Amino acid sequence: MNKVLPVFPLFLSDISAIYNPTSLMIWNVPIDVRDGKVAPVTGKRRASTNVTIIDIAREAGVSKSTVSLVLKGSTLVADETRDRVSRAMSKLGYVYNRGAANLRGAQSSIVGMVINDLSNPFFAELAIGIERVLRTSGYIPFIANTAESVVRQAEVVRSMREHGASGIILSPALDTDGREINSLLDLGMPIILAIRRVPGARASLVASDNMAGAARVTQHLISLGHRRIAFLGGMGAMAVRKDRIAGFTQALEEVGLRADPALMLESMPTKDGAFTAMSALLSRPDWPTAVVCFNDVVAIGVMQALSRKGLLPGRDMAITGFDDTTEARQVSPPLTTVSVDAGDLGERAAQMLLRQIAAGNQTTETYIGEARLVVRESCCPPPRERKVS
Amino acid sequence: MNKVLPVFPLFLSDISAIYNPTSLMIWNVPIDVRDGKVAPVTGKRRASTNVTIIDIAREAGVSKSTVSLVLKGSTLVADETRDRVSRAMSKLGYVYNRGAANLRGAQSSIVGMVINDLSNPFFAELAIGIERVLRTSGYIPFIANTAESVVRQAEVVRSMREHGASGIILSPALDTDGREINSLLDLGMPIILAIRRVPGARASLVASDNMAGAARVTQHLISLGHRRIAFLGGMGAMAVRKDRIAGFTQALEEVGLRADPALMLESMPTKDGAFTAMSALLSRPDWPTAVVCFNDVVAIGVMQALSRKGLLPGRDMAITGFDDTTEARQVSPPLTTVSVDAGDLGERAAQMLLRQIAAGNQTTETYIGEARLVVRESCCPPPRERKVS
DNA sequence: AAGATTATTTGGAACGGTCTAAATACCGCG
């Protein structure tokens, strides 16, 4: 269990840049420019008047050790003493200092959650799910948004380590390197990857069944009569995209069709990226009759591109999404999509992390959430079929 | 400046419940149930092999004081020494321990951001804006979601204090008491209220110009010919609602109209709440020709209620929103609304907080962001008018 | 009533940094 942990190469090459306050505070905090020299501002210390455990001890007429025991809810202290101490605490307005506590070996109660894009409602739901169980378990989450930047991600993770996080739930930025994750694991830091798996990383994973979901939605289109189906969105390197394409391809092959590489287009997984890619597709001669989109956001961009051309999604072309975000319901026509319960995945991830922190071991678990097809109104049969009916 | 701070009544009455791990960890963390007694789990300590400043000092052949100086980017150390220390740090995989540092007076680099509803895209944008400037300034944000619960909010704030947050940006939960805010301020904790003002609180505020925005959107409807205009959504106690109603009323009175109390309906500021309230309104005889909605989310709920009745928003009744979330654009018809740049407000709030932390004083500032009318397609003239044209 | 037990309480050494005051090294100069 207590194997010697290997010495670890840091994420960021230049360490000093990170601590050096002068290089960081320049942004907006006023700088003390006395006698021509730029000096870092020395703010006030702790905000509050510091009432410590010792003050409490004095007030209650006991030793600080006893106060500490009360704090930890130990059964050792006499009831009468506990009361006295509790009263002293509220009388003096005591605030527990976790920094000091962690210093001396108490299990730190903070865990990090690193989210690649908090403005995407899907990930926001995920974050809220995580927070929900973390908080009810007495942990306090450190949420950070990396905006798909691996540099930011590395900074954020470092920051969390500095603050003594006892574990991290990571929804990784786009081209996260599996080796970075592994080196963190080697250090003994429990990590749960959420939503996106990272090739080469040994960390536990909580994600949805991308392959089955994509297969299901593709089968749905096939059953409507579609034969020329495009897959649009996501970048080539994304593992999630690979999984969804695998499901897409599989569904096609099950009925003896082949996925046409000319109909598998990449795009950034944003509305604008999808709009551009779909517009390009529509400028070519031979349109598909249906488009399986990488996710809901992409699907919405695709719909906008269709509208721009005067086409009506759900009448002139079938469109599907993935994730079932709240937007999928609101868009017009409502989007047929694959439902992934982001909040639930978040809860699972948090539970898995807590379990690993408590157990102290590093078993690699995987949870794959179900992907349910949700049929709404964005899918029509292909034109030919409709003429027949 | 250094006035004596008053002794402070705690937010939560029963303190011990907060620290007592046995009462908190029961949720999901395995409990050690040996010989019938429930014992709190004693997890592993710090995740990483602890390389400390002293190890670095030994490796580099200097004293720990010198290493500390290097860490702080002091100009006192010789370049050659600094190099040697830096090399030792990366060689041993050193991780700065902020908990320890804060203990001895270093300015804590964490600030809290408490958001009432992170699943609302408007607040998500706000959070991202805040995070953006905080992070570039070397601060690390603690994000927490209160889900409109004042109890949760109190817990969260306490947790942040325990972790030594040097300031808090608070987007307050619905019925936050101004006195709680004030007692926190009295303690010397800088607080910036975001979006929602809290009556009675002396804290600084960053919000949008609700009154002007509501007046502007109402004027727009009046200019289209509407005379019977309803205001729907928000609960009576919400300050934001009061402000928007004030603007609404003012715009009506400017042209000699009076706001009809029978047309000012409350609802929870959610889609469902709005749906219910609007359905109730539609079951009454004398409909308004236009509805000013409390915000975009409410407007979407109102639209759904209309559709349910077979009415088309933007043709049979004019609907407006507030906030200009991304959904406002995606909904059909696209929503005429008041644009509030949530990201920008977040940045302002963060800058204001950093300024107050640095200055150490407690001036009460207020920033009111502009509210721009954005005309889309959800507003038509009233039926009569249309017949004329 | 003296031990033996069991129930409480406590002193004091950590933990990993920061900070002040003082020590030491280095330099140019008379």
Place this chain on the structure above:
DNA sequence: CGCGGTATTTAGACCGTTCCAAATAATCTT
């Protein structure tokens, strides 16, 4: 070479908690 001054470095107290070992108090036993 000794001196004053500047540039670097360092010892050691301290921050607020935890935790172990040991002390003290209370209760039983015989």
